[in-house]
Amino acid sequence: MPFYKxxxxxxxxxxxxxxxxxxxxxxxxxxxxxxxxxxxxxxDVAKKQNILExxxxxxxxxxxxxxxxxxxxxxxxxxxxxxxxxxxxxxxDNAVDEALSxxxxxxxxxxxxxxxxxxxxxxxxxxxxMHKLGKPTxxxxxxxxxxxxxxxxxxxxxxxxxxxxxxxxxxxxSEWLVVTIHRDGYVYEQRxxxxxxxxxxxxxxxxxxxTGTTIHFKPDPSIFSTITFNYDTLxxxxxxxxxxxxxxxxxxxxERFGRHDLFHYxxxxxxxxxxxxxxxxxxxxxxxxxxxxxxxxAEFAFQFNDGFSENILSFVNNVRTKDGGTHxxxxxxxxxxxxxxxxxxxxxxxxxxxxxxGTDIREGLSAIISVRIPxxxxxxxxxxxxxLGTSEARSAVDTIVSEHLSYFLExxxxxxxxxxxxxxxxxxxxxxxxxxxxxxxxxxxxxxSETTLSGKLTPAxxxxxxxxxxxxxxxxxxxxxxxxGRDRKFQAVLPLRGKVINTEKAKLADIFKNEEINxxxxxxxxxxxPEFNLEDVNYDKVIIMTDADTDGAHIQVLLLTFFxxxxxxxxxxxxxxxxxxxxxxxxxxTGRKEIVEYAWTEKELDETIKKVGRGYILQRYKGLGxxxxxxxxxxxxNPETRTLIRVRIDDxxxxxxxxxxxxxxxxxxxxxxxENHVEFGLEDDTNILDNENxxxxxxxxxx
Numbered sequence: 001m002p003f004y005k006x007x008x009x010x011x012x013x014x015x016x017x018x019x020x021x022x023x024x025x026x027x028x029x030x031x032x033x034x035x036x037x038x039x040x041x042x043x044d045v046a047k048k049q050n051i052l053e054x055x056x057x058x059x060x061x062x063x064x065x066x067x068x069x070x071x072x073x074x075x076x077x078x079x080x081x082x083x084x085x086x087x088x089x090x091x092x093d094n095a096v097d098e099a100l101s102x103x104x105x106x107x108x109x110x111x112x113x114x115x116x117x118x119x120x121x122x123x124x125x126x127x128x129x130m131h132k133l134g135k136p137t138x139x140x141x142x143x144x145x146x147x148x149x150x151x152x153x154x155x156x157x158x159x160x161x162x163x164x165x166x167x168x169x170x171x172x173x174s175e176w177l178v179v180t181i182h183r184d185g186y187v188y189e190q191r192x193x194x195x196x197x198x199x200x201x202x203x204x205x206x207x208x209x210x211t212g213t214t215i216h217f218k219p220d221p222s223i224f225s226t227i228t229f230n231y232d233t234l235x236x237x238x239x240x241x242x243x244x245x246x247x248x249x250x251x252x253x254x255e256r257f258g259r260h261d262l263f264h265y266x267x268x269x270x271x272x273x274x275x276x277x278x279x280x281x282x283x284x285x286x287x288x289x290x291x292x293x294x295x296x297x298a299e300f301a302f303q304f305n306d307g308f309s310e311n312i313l314s315f316v317n318n319v320r321t322k323d324g325g326t327h328x329x330x331x332x333x334x335x336x337x338x339x340x341x342x343x344x345x346x347x348x349x350x351x352x353x354x355x356x357x358g359t360d361i362r363e364g365l366s367a368i369i370s371v372r373i374p375x376x377x378x379x380x381x382x383x384x385x386x387x388l389g390t391s392e393a394r395s396a397v398d399t400i401v402s403e404h405l406s407y408f409l410e411x412x413x414x415x416x417x418x419x420x421x422x423x424x425x426x427x428x429x430x431x432x433x434x435x436x437x438x439x440x441x442x443x444x445x446x447x448x449s450e451t452t453l454s455g456k457l458t459p460a461x462x463x464x465x466x467x468x469x470x471x472x473x474x475x476x477x478x479x480x481x482x483x484x485g486r487d488r489k490f491q492a493v494l495p496l497r498g499k500v501i502n503t504e505k506a507k508l509a510d511i512f513k514n515e516e517i518n519x520x521x522x523x524x525x526x527x528x529x530p531e532f533n534l535e536d537v538n539y540d541k542v543i544i545m546t547d548a549d550t551d552g553a554h555i556q557v558l559l560l561t562f563f564x565x566x567x568x569x570x571x572x573x574x575x576x577x578x579x580x581x582x583x584x585x586x587x588x589x590t591g592r593k594e595i596v597e598y599a600w601t602e603k604e605l606d607e608t609i610k611k612v613g614r615g616y617i618l619q620r621y622k623g624l625g626x627x628x629x630x631x632x633x634x635x636x637x638n639p640e641t642r643t644l645i646r647v648r649i650d651d652x653x654x655x656x657x658x659x660x661x662x663x664x665x666x667x668x669x670x671x672x673x674x675e676n677h678v679e680f681g682l683e684d685d686t687n688i689l690d691n692e693n694x695x696x697x698x699x700x701x702x703x
Contacts, residue, residue, distance in 0.1 A: 325388025
């Protein structure tokens with residue numbers, strides 16, 4: 001399928017005052033004039049950039065490393081599987097920064113048989129001279145926090161290491177680490193052990209005609225709850241990095257299981273959009289726009305499909321901005337304005353018609369926004385750095401997208417008309433849904449809804465949404481036990497009669513006709529779709545409680561699909577959970593001497609049987625309805641003893657593809673996925689959609 005490509009160039013001078021820079025970089029005074037020029041993306045021509053020197057003097061030191069092992073969560077987020085993989089991302093991001101600067105177009109990642117991992121790049125190689133601190137610069141980079149070429153623009157124009165923790169934190173959290181450097185015709189090596197302590201000095205070990213750095217490390221098992229790397233998890237992140245930098249090759253090998261993959265995309269984010277839309281009916285070829293203005297480079301690729309949800313992923317300096325920001329706002333603003341202008345110009349929107357809203361226009365949109373921003377302009381909102389705050393990015397992206405989107409619409413009238421008619425239908429459906437909701441809130445329909453709700457929902461006594469929990473329970477039988485066993489002070493119960501509609505396939509109008517969906521929307525109380533407002537949610541936790549069988553798993557998937565498509569902020573805020581009822585009850589004795597134990601897995605069952613001893617009675621729970629109120633409270637509802645899984649979206653691109661594969665219209669991708677996961681079982685993988693995307697979050701398992 002062909003691509004539409006556009007190139008946009010702005011040549012102008014930029015003057016920044018001292019006040020502007022104080023806000024961003026805390027530098028006391030600053031005045032700069034620079035001429036911005038267009039730079040072609042890609043590895044082969046990346047050296048056209050103004051490359052800064054990457055040497056011993058370019059390495060700046062900000063603070064020591066002592067606190068990392070005491071509080072690792074402050075630096076890598078957690079010490080579970082997610083934090084473990086973050087170590088690899090830190091090293092890979094350093095290698096990608098070298099590629100961004102025009103040095104090296106190949107990165108090799110190896111998972112070794114001993115579960116250590118190595119990352120090799122072919123960049124310039126770490127500086128090997130003596131630092132002004134009196135140590136080899138390599139040792140400074142690997143033992144002092146925030147020591148690197150990313151700070152103060154010492155070695156990079158733009159950098160992906162937004163958190164800046166870098167290789168030193170990886171060293172601090174490793175059992176051992178070995179760095180091998182090819183630079184200036186020689187091979188250098190230094191070893192570290194026990195959390196970053198130098199075991200050797202930097203040694204010259206041979207000659208070479210290559211350049212680059214290899215970091216080989218093994219995570220410390222005393223720090224992490226697991227030190228087993230997941231190949232598929234790493235592949236998704238490496239694939240994303242390869243998409244974002246066209247021409248870059250990233251290779252991964254797993255020596256444990258003999259697996260190997262190579263990620264290389266000459267079309268960059270255009271291929272990324274195609275990846276997002278796999279399994280969907282697309283309406284036109286991918287449109288690709290790129291340009292540069294005021295020192296900010298932007299790429300925007302998009303493609304519409306015949307679905308009802310939008311999927312926009314944004315990045316700054318190759319790092320995902322999961323909460324969007326000014327660059328994403330600029331693209332959305334340009335899209336809304338340009339499409340409305342074209343619709344009026346062509347008469348598809350009449351003078352009396354209201355403008356199409358952005359959400360109507362973006363229905364079915366898959367898009368990637370990637371910007372490169374110099375460090376002195378880089379600004380984020382909040383502590384997580386998930387939302388870009390650089391104001392210049394909004395106007396830069398708006399200008400670039402507007403210019404070439406207008407050209408695309410003019411040159412492709414058939415596609416343009418199709419997209420605008422789709423947006424008009426979305427607007428009409430949204431308006432019909434709004435009227436239906438208003439009617440439901442007033443008059444006879446409101447009374448009818450409240451009557452229906454009152455027959456289903458058993459509310460909590462507390463009116464405090466920060467405390468209250470909502471249990472969505474499979475069936476009236478289990479719902480009855482849950483109502484009796486709950487803590488009525490803060491726990492509400494909503495039994496679900498029958499299966500929820502598959503919201504991935506259904507039209508918006510049909511979704512709102514579904515009684516179960518309407519009841520859930522009304523109970524949660526925060527709206528739905530683009531109008532969903534997280535601040536209006538009536539509950540701090542929405543807990544899905546179903547039987548531990550295939551029907552229960554299906555209900556989980558249907559509910560998660562609905563929340564993902566129409567209440568995604570609820571998931572992103574960490575308010576959606578899955579309750580794990582036990583599979584087995586092991587008892588012995590009677591009356592006051594009775595011993596009762598529960599087991600959630602086969603392994604726990606074996607341990608429980610050994611603990612209880614001979615004469616035990618084993619019961620396999622086939623459903624929640626087999627538990628009485630006290631048992632359900634003790635095992636699944638009591639915050640002190642229950643097991644909950646918090647649903648979380650770690651990889652938006654993979655989550656989108658998985659929902660489409662499992663719940664969409666096309667049968668073949670679903671069949672292939674099932675064939676590739678024949679050993680998949682609820683008892684082994686507690687998440688149906690994807691046990692890496694919707695993950696168990698450590699600390700949220702109990703209560």
